Amino acid sequence: MKAVIPAAGRGTRLRPLTDDRPKALVDVAGRPLLSHGLDRLADLGVSEFVLVVGYRKEAVIDHYGDAFADVPITYVHQREPKGLADAVLRAESEVDDDFLVFNGDNVMTGDLGGVVERQQIEGVDATLVVDDVTRDEAAETGVFVTDDDGRLDAVVEKPDDPPSTRVLTGLFGFDPEIFHACHLVQPTDRGEYELTDAVDLFLRADRRVETVSFDGQRVNVNTPADRERAAQLLDQS
Template identity: 50%
Template sequence: MKAVVLAAGEGTRLRPLTETRPKALVEVDGKPILVRCLEQLADLGADGFVIVVGYRAEQVIDAIGDEFQGLPVTYTYQRERLGLAHALLTVEAHVDGEFMLMLGDNVFQANLADVVARQRSGETDAAFLVEEVPWEEASRYGVCVTDANDAIVEVVEKPAEPTSNLVMTGFYTFSPAIFHACHLVQPSARGEYELPDAIDLLIGSGRTIDAIRMDGWRTDIGYPTDREAAERRLRGLDVDGVEADRVGVEAADE
């Protein structure tokens, strides 16, 4: 399975961290987000990478090079940032089978392997890592509606009134059918080619997409405070900066 990473973003909300570098190269606990993504994808069995670049692309290419951990790296260029479906189409010529897709602005400590295993089972056309978030936060994400078997029956991008609090996390597996769906997507109200719209086209064509519920955590690095929260978690601290182990010990002593 090839692994695709979308890393074209500028990261305007992360300023001043992105004033001189692209979002994907912002360091979290001493390591660029993109490097963390590639390490995890390699551990999941990727046999090569395709990285979509855009803002300050040359910095990403210089940082990663033509191979990573002995695996080949190919770059595609998204000249205009017109949505995730638009970005995904830039890799179509470089992917000829099932593949992993990771958004290059997330830090994961979660059961990604369960998603890959589900795809490799041959029983689904795609699989997504999903998580439940507070209802008041669901409108910030791509919201998933599932049936009793945890098959995804609808995806809505940033709905004003969410009908579910189950959201996509930024890690997916797909068959090449997703590319055909991306070609059919029309611009949304905000002028972008939305990945959830392509996913809904897959569902409408009878394709099966499974939701794998997250065991662990992930942090979407959108703001400097998100970076700080991810660093605390990676260091064994909770989101308030309290050592998780210490909390457990204190609780046991009470």
């Protein structure tokens, strides 16, 4: 199973650390931020990394070359930061089977193997790794809503008034049909194409979307404070 890793961000909230390097190469606990995610994916036995690069892409390509931990790397280019759905679409020509998507600025501990196992079940179209957070945290990311029977009903991106505190973690499994959904996504007011909107289209098309509860700890590194928290998490693991 291949893994698509969006890693094209500028990391503006991490300045001045990103003044001379892309966000993916910002040091976290003595190693580039992206390397921690690649380690976790290599542990899952992925067959290939598809890195979506953009800002200062040459630095990422020069650093990682053709492989990481003996897993081959293919690079695709996202010219402008237009959201995760757009980033995933950059990898469409490189993927022809079920695959993972891992947000490249995540640092995660714990067992991640459940997403691979669930996505490999016949008939599963998408697998979302989900976590319980505070309401303030829920307002900053994608939350999912269940119906009266407890089934996944919708995904809402960055709600002002979160309808739940169950959120997406930035790790997904997808059938290649997700690319079609990404093509149908409409831009937000910010001009971004959200991956959560593509998942919502999957749900409305009665695709089989499963969830796996995350049992570890994670930090989405966006600010210097997040960077410090991620380093502490890695030191403790």
